[in-house]
Amino acid sequence: MNTETLKNRRILIAGLGLTGFSVIRFLVRHDLLFDVVVDCDEAQANAYRQDIEPLITAKQNPILHTELSMDVAARYDLVIISPGIPRSHPAIVSALAAGIEVIGDIELFASAATLPVIAVTGSNGKSTVVAWLAHTLQIAGIKALACGNIGQPALDSLLVEADLYVLELSSYQLESTYSLNAISATVLNISADHLDRYESLDHYAQTKRRLHPMSDLVVVNRDDNRTWPTEGLSDEDSRNKYEYFTISLDSADHQNTRWHRLANGDVNYLCDGDCSLIDEAQLSMPGVHNVANALAVLALVSPLKLEFERLRSGLISFAGLPHRSQLVAESDGIRWYNDSKGTNVDACKKAILAMPGPVLLIAGGISKGADFRPLNDVMRCHVKLVILIGRDRELMAEQLDDAIEIVMTAGLDEAVEIASDRAEPGEVVLLSPACASFDMFRNFEDRGDQFVAAVHEVLAA
The missing domain is CATH 3.90.190.20 (Mur ligase, C-terminal domain)
Structure with a gap:
């Protein structure tokens, strides 16, 4: 998909939160026509129209539907849904059954991004790891921009000068993403969450693992088997795209696990294979879960082939995000x-x-x-x-x-x-x-x- 292929599409934007408005701005920048649907009353619709008006050009005159119904969705051949709208919504189910394409903002981002992408999802710690990655790379002299489910919407980030995107992805976003091409990616961990949206914990985990085939390198948490790959292991080339990390201090758990911890007396080191990199006590954030996050950061930046000394200062100095311990x-x-x-x-x-x-x-x-x-x-x-x-x-x-x-x-x-x-x-x-x-x-x-x-x-x- 590229913006040229969207020129003659009948496009419907479903939902008008931060993501929906970022989609509007993206489509306007590319001179594309669209309509909008958001479940609301007429008073709210008028307020939305006032919010939309400054964003559009004379060419655009979007219809604003006030109910996402099967009838409304059937009038279009591309529906761009906000993360808050599940694919189980009756109108979306009907649209998919009718062959109507349904995507999210990350799919649009994937079609337009020209810079390398590091992608992070998981039940817990993804914002911390994304911010830690951006912080560490920036101190190393790389303009890394954190975006997606953290801070700036992914589509708005396309306007910012950068060397690399660090993209946080929720399971909601992954539901409607198909063609992201990341240099590295991880599902940090899986625990029970959003079970009011997913049929089961397995269904939730499967949605998270949708990220695996969309990355050249997949960083896997050996300590959480729900993050493990379930396919693509039939040949050596496929197996080589997976690298593992573990917080276990047991050397038996380090086999085929590049990123791990090593105890030496009273000191626990973070290691890259046989190379001890840093005493974990030097990290600024408490908790063994942040040791796991640090190992994930090191693994995710490995495709950039940076010397560890360029990464050391950022890895140590990151003090965490508000509202996280x-x-x-x-x-x-x-x-x-x-x-x-x-x-x-x-x-x-x-x-x-x-x-x-x-x-x-x-x-x-x-x-x-x-x-x-x-x-x-x-x-x-x-x-x-x-x-x-x-x-x-x-x-x-x-x-x-x-x-x-x-x-x-x-x-x-x-x-x-x-x-x-x-x-x-x-x-x-x-x-x-x-x-x-x-x-x-x-x-x-x-x-x-x-x-x-x-x-x-x-x-x-």
């Missing part, structure tokens, strides 16, 4: 951490294990069909008190062990006050909700910002 305050021997991006069970578990003391955990929100029972073991060992908020707090409480002390409260401010009253020196208060935020907040960033504000207010009292 972020230390926001320390007072009277109590540390307060914001891990609002911990929107699933596995992320919450890793955040708890990375904390430097007994944890008072604030959790809850929209469960997304999650099973919270896998948290019980780590909570029994490391969590003093669980304070539950949000829509599904009672569901979460029902699945947690009776031996775990639980307090339920309506709001985040009250949860912070309870934590402040109960926490003692040497302990940690951690917001890591294991749930989505949309019941009470605009997004996880809003939730994290409100937590930080509440913490500062309590500490100032």
Whole structure:
């Protein structure tokens, strides 16, 4: 697909979030005609029309449909869907059955990108790894631009001067991507998430692994078999496109695993094959999950054939992103951490294990069909008190062990006050909700910002 082949297509943009508007800007830049559909009432439609008007030229006069129906979709031969619209939507199912092409913004990006792409997906850590990659490469003198599911929409990034794109991809985006051509890519890990959208964990994992055939090098997490390739291993050339990393210190696990850890006395090194590169204690972020992220970063940049000394400074100095196990305050021997991006069970578990003391955990929100029972073991060992908020707090409480002390409260401010009253020196208060935020907040960033504000207010009292 290229923009010339779109000249005579009847194009429908479905959805008008950040992605939908980036698609509009892209199509306008290439002088292409299109219509738009977004489920809304007439008042909202008028507001959308006002938002669209400054973006279009005199040539474009898009129809704005207010319902994504089978009848509307049938009028077009190309539907560009936003990530929030599942392919199981009745109108999309009908369109696909009728032979109508359905793609997402990343497929358009793939058709237009002329620079190398490093692509990252996974259940947890993908934003951290994308930002870490961009940071490390920029310090090494390469203009690496982080884009996609992090920050700037991929199509808007095409206008920015760069040497290389570091592309974060969600499973939603991968559903409608077919022809990305990355120099390296990874599915960092798979854990239960978005099970309100996918039929099963296997279906979710299969969607993530759609990235594998779209990359020259695939970096695989040996410690997570759901990320392992399931096809394309029949010949040596195919097998050679896969490189593995592991956080295991057992040398038996290092066979055919280029990127690993090596214990030497009290020091654990990150290794490239037989070469010890760096003491993991030099990394700026806590937690063994960030050791795994660092190994993934090293593996993903390997096609660029850079000497490690060019990478060392960036690898060490990256301090992480907001809302990811972020230390926001320390007072009277109590540390307060914001891990609002911990929107699933596995992320919450890793955040708890990375904390430097007994944890008072604030959790809850929209469960997304999650099973919270896998948290019980780590909570029994490391969590003093669980304070539950949000829509599904009672569901979460029902699945947690009776031996775990639980307090339920309506709001985040009250949860912070309870934590402040109960926490003692040497302990940690951690917001890591294991749930989505949309019941009470605009997004996880809003939730994290409100937590930080509440913490500062309590500490100032």
